Amino acid sequence: MTPPRIAIYPGSFDPITRGHEDLAIRSLRFADRVIVAVAVNGQKQPLFGVEERVALIRETVQHPAVEVQAFEGLLVEFAHRVGATLIVRGLRAVSDFEYEFQMALMNRNLAPGLETVFLMPAFDLTYLSSSLVREVARFGGDVSPLVHPAVLKALKAKFRP
Ligand code: PNS
Numbered sequence: 001m002t003p004p005r006i007a008i009y010p011g012s013f014d015p016i017t018r019g020h021e022d023l024a025i026r027s028l029r030f031a032d033r034v035i036v037a038v039a040v041n042g043q044k045q046p047l048f049g050v051e052e053r054v055a056l057i058r059e060t061v062q063h064p065a066v067e068v069q070a071f072e073g074l075l076v077e078f079a080h081r082v083g084a085t086l087i088v089r090g091l092r093a094v095s096d097f098e099y100e101f102q103m104a105l106m107n108r109n110l111a112p113g114l115e116t117v118f119l120m121p122a123f124d125l126t127y128l129s130s131s132l133v134r135e136v137a138r139f140g141g142d143v144s145p146l147v148h149p150a151v152l153k154a155l156k157a158k159f160r161p
Contacts, residue, residue, distance in 0.1 A: 004033055005031050005033075005085060005086065006031065006032065006033045006035065006084040006085065007031035007033070007034050007084060007085075007087070007088050008034075008035045008036075008088070009027055009034055009036050009037065010038075010039060010075050010078075011038070011089075012039055012044060012053075012130065013036070013038050013130065014130050014134070015048055015133065015147065016060050016130075016148070017128050017129070017151075018128065018146055018147060019121045019122075019126075020036075020057075020090070020130075021060055021148065022121055023088065024061050024063075024066055025066070026119055028063070031086060031088075033067070034065060034066045034067075034088070035069055035082055035084065036057050036066060036067070037069055037070075038050055038069070038070045038071070039070075040071065041072055041073075047134055051070075054068050054069075054070055056148075059150040069082070075087070076111035076114060079114050080111065080114075085113065085115065086114070087117065088116075089118055089119075090119055090120070090121055091120060092120075093126070093127070104118075125146075128146055133146055133147060133155075137155040137156075140159070143155065
């Protein structure tokens with residue numbers, strides 16, 4: 001029997017958007033299990049704490065083949081611990097490319113057995129990012145088509161308590 005193909009989908013997810021949701025589910029076309037891996041110590045100062053981000057992803061992506069875990073330290077080490085052979089990242093625009101290319105090559109340097117796969121988001125979600133969602137929500141704009149209702153509620157609680 002062939003072992004299950006495990007993919008990790010890493011990121012900050014601050015917060016998870018409909019675009020992330022789409023990619024997590026899309027990854028199941030080539031992976032048997034997807035682990036959404038939430039970086040604890042990203043470079044940015046997050047709006048949502050790691051526990052909040054994990055809880056929001058769990059509420060948003062309810063699929064038996066998708067699980068959510070926080071990780072600290074190097075992504076390749078986390079991948080090794082959970083037995084993943086694939087890293088999934090989304091590529092939205094050309095502007096994403098350089099950073100993604102550098103990360104993919106560095107990760108391959110660190111762990112040659114681990115392959116990075118880039119997925120394009122759904123057409124209408126191409127220009128979506130967590131930072132834009134945060135900014136629009138901060139100033140009271142409507143982000144309801146862009147995030148799950150649980151995320152909308154959490155954003156409202158942060159900005160309009
Ligand atoms: O959503 P983001 O912020 O673009 O995700 C970036 C993330 C978390 C995938 C990246 O910063 C990462 O992998 N961090 C873990 C530490 C690590 O392994 N860094 C080296 C990457 S080459």
